[in-house]
Amino acid sequence: MEITLDKHAANEALVKIKINEADYQQKVDAKIKDYAKKSNIKGFRPGKAPFAMVKNLYGTSVLVEEINNILSKSLNDYLKEQDFEVLGDPIPQDAESENIDWKKQKEFEFDYKIGFVEKIDVNLEQKLNVKNYQVELSDKEVNEALDNIKKQYGKMTNPEVSEENDFLYGDLKAADGSYEETLSLPLNELDGRSLKKFLGVKKEDVISFDPSKAIKGDLAEVLNISKEDAEKLSGDFTFTVQNINRTEEAELNQELFDKVFGPDQVSSEEEFLEKIKSILTENYQKEVKVFNEEQLKDSLVANHELDLPEAFLKDWLVRANEGKFSKEDVEKEFPTYTKQLTWSLLSNQIAKENEIKAEHEDVIEKTKEMIREQLASSGMGSQMEENMDMFLQNYLQGNEGKNYMQMLTAVQNEKVLDFVKNKVDIKEEKIAVEKFKELLEN
Template sequence: MDVTVENLEGLNRKITLALPWEGIRAAVDKKLSQTQRKAKVQGFRPGKAPLKMVDAMYGADIRNEVLNDAVVKAFYEVVEAQKLRVAGLPRFNEVENQDDENTFKIDAQFEVFPEVKVGDLSAQEVEKATTEVSDAEVDKTIEILRGQRTRYNHVERAAQKEDRVIIDFAGKIDGVAFDGGSAENYPFVLGQGQMLPEFEAGVEGLKEGESKDVEVSFPEDYHGKEVAGKTAVFTITVRNVSEATLPEVNEEFAKQLGIVDGDVAKMRDEVKKNVSREVNRRVAEKNKAAVMDALLAVTEFDVPAALVQEETGRMMQDARQNFINQGFDAKQLPELPADMFTEQATRRVKLGLILAQLVEEQQLQPTNDDIRDIVAEFAESYEDPAEVIEWYMGDAERQQGPAALATEAKVVEFVLGKAKVTDKVLSFDEVMGNTAA
């Protein structure tokens, strides 16, 4: 078999194969004979149909199958002999100029993996985020938990901020009702921005049974285009006013949060532990992102387009599935454009290649203890952590996710040990995304 290997632009390569027809014909004849022995042809006993008839029925498919198998086998034999690292699937094209009747020529075009050399990290400046969970953060979290358990009790007074009101309303623009402008027994909490400010201001101060006409101007960028920039008059009738009542932080409240004996101090410790776990996770994600940015900054190479295309396809499929999981009708979903994902897909592929090289070079593979530590960390949130750890550690396939996290942690540690690191203390709100970081 004659072989020609060409280096094309960038990572692209081309192999031209010249396969002897003699071997292909012999393989076809053998497969035809095998097919004849088991072929069921009307009018003949099994295996007794004439070879020409079997050839007429199955020959075309057999020739295609044999030819494809021969091409793929020959291609990967060359790849192995030449020590080529193929990225993605090759594209096979029959050579137009078949100038030798004894051979079949075909081109295989493909990309190879790039040579990845991680650059000098010592000059890279990396901000390492740190934060602490104090009693103030515990208090804030407990207030949120109290708010989630708010009860509303009916009151006979004018509505004020933080009250839940139930209202009927009917809106008109230039005296004409419009779609979505009316409702009955509509509940909302005053002061939380659920309604337009002028609307809420009109409700505030009304008692149960009272009505009022309120003029409301819709913003120019209002999501309802048919009313954006217009002014409507709403007739509002209050049906119910209820005052918010938060639970006391006591034994009963602690029991609601899973503290069996109702010990408030234990509850605070448990809240602090859970909040610290989430804060640590988010800080670790920020630090990982900073490390990945540093690795990308010092490592330049061409990225195989085939791998980016594959990753883009996976991301498109994941996005579509997320919409379906949220209740969208799969048949109604539009085709998402690939260019929405290309940039992120390229980053993922590039980082994957960098991490693979770095882990191999620096021997950063995680140990069983590393994996167990990762499992133990998130097992703490379960009722029986030991059972969770045993479940993961008892199966190699289940360990793949924790192993990947353990590998990333070792990479982060390695890079932070090489780069110029500046500690940056973040507030609780910055870490949790409540304010701009």
């Protein structure tokens, strides 16, 4: 066998593999003999058909299978020995293989196009344009959360006359009869001038207005209708009130404390507010941690411009996702893909140079943490620990083992980021929640 490498570009190459008869014939003959022992061919006793007949029947398929096995192993072994980092998968060049005469040929040649990066130099001594933000809560966020809790656990009533923040249930109709829908109208989503028309109304009252001008937010979202229907809500409409729905806020008492946090967890209004603040802080810190790490990754990627084989990668992505993504789709998403690929290459290089490894125990703990968060958010927290081993096993063994590998990669990336944080100079900055929301939007 002969393998040669032709680097025809800075980041692309052609791997040529020549296979001779000596590379495959012994294994092919052995397999055909095994077929002969097990064959059941008409006119012969089981396993007694002539070798030549069995070879004529199965020889070509056995040869193709063996050649493919040799190609796969030899190509993978060869690429592992190289100093460069191979990207994607080798792309077979079809020109040679299409003209193969499997019956007559003794020697075969196959070409594979590969994409790679020659060397990855990571510099952690440079200045990174990144900050480590810490979010500080104000009374505003705590009070908003408290108001939401009181509304969530409040009592629904149906008053006779409407007031601000009520929901009016009724029939929305276009004046020309082109649209009619029964829905719920939240009065807190109306602009000041339009709101006055809906205050002090009773059942069966009819209000005329233009929904497209009166409603402040997204019409489809506010009224819980399709975008197609929302586009029709412009012009003269009437709303006939069928019912008035109002939520009376829950009182701050022990009953509410127990409903929100469980029996005997909180015993005073001060403790209740402190608990709310603690949970809000924890949630925001999780969000800001993710934001800080994304900023750090973006800065590392921006400061390490790798020479990626773009043409090769685009071709490979289309082939690897045949039927799922078109060339246009790949072209559109390619900048995002290259950023993720660059970070992955940098992370792996940092891990390699500094002997950073994700251990099995780390994967187990991170997966348990993820499962706890998912179960808690779905209201199944009580079932969490007693069934943790089952949840853990089902997840890590799922998706043909890919879930485990994804968690392994996630753990290593976390360790790499922690390492980088300790190596580079990152300024700390405390910001308000509003400022953090602005950063997220931008």
